[in-house]
Amino acid sequence: MRVLWPLPALALCVVLPWVPGVPVFWVTLLNYIGISAIVVIGLVVLTGIGGMTSFGQASFVGFGAYTTAILSTQYAVSPWLALAAAIAVSAVAALLIGAITLRLSGHYLALGTLAWGVSLYYTFANLDFFGRNDGISRIPPLDVFGTKLIDGRLYFTVIWVGVVLACLATGNLLDSRAGRAIRALRGGALAAASFGVDTLRARMLAFVYAAMLAAFAGWLYAHMQRSVNPTPFGLNASIEYLFMAVVGGAAHVPGALLGAGLVTIVNDRLQDILPKLFGAQGSFETIVFGAILVAVLQAAPEGVWPHLARIRLQRHRVRPDAPPLPVRAPAPRGTPILEVAGLHKTFGGLTAVNNIAFSVAAGEIVGLIGPNGAGKSTTFNLLTGVTAPSAGSVRFAGQPLIGLPARTIARLGIARTFQHVKLVASMSVIENVAIGAHLRGHASALDGLLRLDRAEEARLFAEAARQLARVGLADAADRPATSLALGQQRIVEIARALCLDPVLLLLDEPAAGLRHNEKAELATLLRRLREEGVAILLVEHDMDFVMNLTDRLVVMDFGTKLAEGPAETVRNDPAVIEAYLGSVA
Incomplete structure (x- = not known):
């Protein structure tokens, strides 16, 4: 099912806007939802999964929008070539900003992103190069096989094909060696570093990936609006993107789509309803929306998506025929x-x-x-x-x-366990154990995005399954790690350590x-390891x-x-x- 879902989704992207009875207004609104969803998918990786709160994500949308606007209007560069440039500019900017900001943590990191988000907004608004507050207009529409995508229904297909591809790429990334490193950052960074994960590099990967998705959204926005100005790339927009992630379910990719839809539709409806209700014009929707947000967070602190869908951890089918990983030559006893x-x-x-x-x-x-x-x-x-x-x-x-x-x-x-158990709560037992084999794999993040790492992943998970069987927890492989008793969680840590192939x-x-019998089994395992050198x-x-x-x-x-x-x-x-x-x- 995981392999087949993009096919009907792509077909829906082509057919839906042309279904009789679908108002053009709703197609336009869905276009805005799709663009926002792409940004929020990046925030799922960065904030919901990686644990890094960013108040500057709208600035990366601005990088994408302004890059394509400048290249398309001033240098007559094709919008499709400008897309590659927009993503590259945003990635480089994220690398430079991240090199400084990501050394911070907790609320200091959030304040750091807030600072550069505000700075970039005023940069866009005060430099002639970006058109100051007036921005840049006369951006050409996208052209596909000679057809200019001015009709919102045609543009709908481009946007939502982009959403499908962003969901697919993000799912691939998170289901890879590099993705496990990102997932281990939230609550398990110390343990991940102890098994060879370069935590700063993993944080940077999440930061740059989210920025690249934001740049893609900015490129789509610029060619849909045909003009850009600083307003959509300020602090308010960044906060709204975070609201979307939190409301939908910050740790779930489908939650990004749900959150973008809910926030965009509710905001739009409130702007229509409240002035009529109060008999006056004003930003009443901001006040009411804030109250609605507080109510949602009280009722569903993990977001709406987990309450609508039964969240299941992905089952990893271990391939018994996967070639074993190379092992170290044991040192002579003594x-x-x-x-x-x-x-x-x-x-x-x-x-x-x-x-x-x-x-x-x-x-x-x-x-x-x-x-x-x-x-x-x-x-x-x-x-x-x-x-x-x-x-x-x-x-x-x-x-x-x-x-x-x-x-x-x-x-x-050198492998270790911890006095206080350090497992990643959002991952299954076998995924936690596979982190121990991180250094025994070599696939890159790009390999994961394109699913070129399947053979290596099969070997890593076969090794994780072997170590789980070795410690007597093979039947718990696909259970949430924190659903086990404390003693069993300690045994999972030992299996993770053994995945390193330690000296x-x-x-x-x-x-x-551990109970008496479990201690006896642990002692037997340790004696066996001693015999192995x-x-x-x-x-x-x-x-x-x-x-x-x-x-x-x-x-x-x-x-x-x-x-x-x-x-x-x-x-x-x-x-x-x-x-x-x-x-x-």
Whole structure:
């Protein structure tokens, strides 16, 4: 069905405007809805899925509209060639703006987009090159096979074919390796970076893609209106596009179409009805529409679309015949894999890790234990590049790690889980696990858009399915990740880590929330990994689990190493008993 839906949609784009009884007014209104929908589809990727709020999207519509207006009127460039130029100009502008703005996050990012959105509006309005407030007129209509598209019904087909193509391309992008990186930004950016996702690049991809769709919409707008001026590209328009995304359902592509339709139609109807109702002219629709928006958000905070359609996660049919991914050659057992010396970290006046030193060899399980607040998770963050140490050295297979970003460390073969589970709520179990194999794929965003990545995707998901089966969760592959119990979510994190094909596995409290039988199965899996030559560093508070599994223990207390040695030796150490195990032990 996913493959076939564009065919009837394209047929409808051709036939609908010519159906007897369809008023020309409604065809025109649908044209405006289609143009807005293309912009909002970009916002679905950027804001609803990528988690980046932009108050400047109308400016990119302006880039597209002004580029084609200038090229078509002043340089007699064909509008179709101007389309490529409009998209290119908007993409370059997004790269330049994004290089500065996307280093911000949260409300700072929103304020940053607000600032450049206002700046670009006044740039359009005050430079002679853009025609100042009068804008540019006499833009030629589109010409298709010698037919000038002046009739709104002819133009309807062009606009809505564009909408169908934007939906199709966006669906392809989100269902790809690059798309999973974008989807992981919302709530799972730290975990994604730990598995090799370049989060800044993923943010930039979403930003540029949304800008290119906005430029396409601007090109359509300019040749439909046959003139442009700064008014449709200001802050109010950007806010309206965000309203459309939120009302329709910001995380859903069909919601973009629904939101654009609802906001455009309601605005139009209110402009007709309210002056008659109040007996006076004025911008009453702004007041009433604001109240309607608040009511909709109260009743449907995730937008209208999820309430109209039963949202199902896409089922990934795993191809058992997909060739396996290449694997690393295991290091000989006993080879030093991780060597930590003098590791130190302070946060202001607080010393979280104080001169820690230990090592982990291939085919060895080392436990890192200690009371809450001892600095264990901070140590994990220091080892994986999430946090920079204040002093000390960390070497992996002889290579220094200090100063390397998390994604580079992951590329070397270091995978981890987290003390607090970090799964992407909007993705299925198998999609979350496939993020772990991000570095084992190479398909680009363009490959995803054109669906040239299907063979690689089959291999990535076959690997994800294999690791899920390995940890005993094969039956949960297509379930929402957050629908699982906490203990099962931790096991999903382990499957995701195994998808990296790790040399060193860092597990932060993997047995927390597991039942007795599940802990036994986890211990069996870890012993099997040890036999395969994987080095494992384990943080865990379940002493029975740790004592019966590990080869050595490193005990931390207030950031300092208290003891190190075989489990039995550490168990009987008086200092460890006093600080952590307690006298009963």
